[in-house]
Amino acid sequence: MQMFRLEGRRIVIAGGLGRVGRGALACLLEAGAEVLVLDMVTDGETVLESFLDSRCMEQVAYERLSVTEFPGLNGRIADLWARYPFDGWVNCAYPAASEDESGCPETSWLEAVQRHVGASCLCSEAAAEAMAPGGSIVSLGSVYGVIGPDFSIYNGTDKFTPSAYSAAKGAILSHARWLASRYGSKGIRVNVVCPGGVQNNQTEPFLGQYNAKTLLGRMATAREVGAAVVFFLSDAAGCTTGEFLMIDGGMSCV
Ligand SMILES: NC(=O)c1ccc[n+]([C@@H]2O[C@H](COP(=O)([O-])OP(=O)(O)OC[C@H]3O[C@@H](n4cnc5c(N)ncnc54)[C@H](O)[C@@H]3O)[C@@H](O)[C@H]2O)c1
Known part of the structure; x- marks a missing residue:
């Protein structure tokens, strides 16, 4: 099972302080990776110390970088790689x-x-260019980038899923296939993890209505999403590219 380990790998996680990001970060550290977290807050190290075991802190670094400051993003990621040569993004x-x-x-x-x-x-394009001749990219898609929403799960709640979200997630999945094709010969793999709902103390009636749409009767944990991220980054997925993996309790299979 060494193929699933990430010892000796340097991974950058953009948005690593978010709900899913924290789950993925915990899994990356457990798998042995060295991780650079990028996010928006200035005191990111303090935030990391607030939820990570102190023994993990030597495996992790933080840098403030906005992934939406578009003019110059390619240059910032190339500069990042020059200072911190990473194997995964x-x-x-x-x-x-x-x-x-x-x-x-x-x-x-x-x-x-x-x-x-x-x-x-x-970010994926800049990371691919920087990492060639070898590396792995994982993006967060969503069940809504693959199937249409069943709006009945929002009945009686103030929740909703906007069309822009589905449009964006579909585009991210399609772009991953383009990038996988473009960079496969340069040893870069590109894959997408597609979660359904992720547990976050959601309340009724939304929770029950959502859970009833899944085969397993529940949402995923952030760590279950993170485990799929580790899989795609690891040698266990060494012959897998341009793929997506649903983490949705079976919601999309019926
Ligand atoms: N939570 C879910 O139920 C769920 C389900 C399916 C897919 N996803 C996907 O997982 C990913 C993460 O979602 P989440 O729930 O963790 O969101 P979140 O809002 O909890 O966390 C997002 C993180 O991104 C950071 N961020 C925002 N703008 C940024 C920028 N310009 N530059 C750098 N960092 C920035 C935020 O500071 C935050 O730490 C998203 O792509 C989301 O669509 C989440």
């Missing part, structure tokens, strides 16, 4: 729409798609 950021809302629904939609798709896809 994980796109786990979830860029919120900017504060500068015009109130125009079309502008908001375009901006949401641009920020989410741009961040994930442009």
Whole structure:
């Protein structure tokens, strides 16, 4: 089972302080990787210390980097690689729409798609270019990038899933296949983890309505999503590229 281990690998995780990011980070560290976390906050080390075991801290570093500062993003990632030559890149950021809302629904939609798709896809391209001749890229997709939502799970709640989210997640999956094809001959693998709902103290009636749509009767934990990230980064997935893996309790199989 050594093939699943990540000792000697340097992995960058963008958005590593988020809900899914923390689960993935915990799994990466347990698998033996050295990890650089990128996120938006300035005191990222303090945040890491607040939820990681102190013994893990020597395996992990933090740097503030916004994945939506597009002019210059390629250069920042190339510079990052020159200082911290990484073997794997994980796109786990979830860029919120900017504060500068015009109130125009079309502008908001375009901006949401641009920020989410741009961040994930442009980071992947820059990371692939930097890592050639060998490396692995994992992006976070979603069940909603593969199947359409059943809106009945939101009945009686204030929750909703917007069309921009499905558009962005479908694009991220499609782009991963393009990138896998473009960089396969350079030893770069590109794959996507597609979670359904991830446990976060969700309440009724949403929780029950969601769970009833799954075969296992529950949402995933962030660590179950993280385990799939580790798999794609590891040698166990050494012949797997352009693929996606659903972590959705069977929601999408019926
Ligand atoms: N949570 C779920 O139920 C779920 C389900 C399916 C897919 N996903 C996907 O997993 C990924 C992570 O989602 P999450 O639930 O952890 O979100 P989250 O909001 O909990 O965390 C996102 C992280 O990204 C960081 N971030 C935001 N903008 C950034 C930027 N410009 N540059 C760098 N970092 C930035 C945030 O600071 C935060 O730490 C997303 O792609 C999301 O679509 C989540």
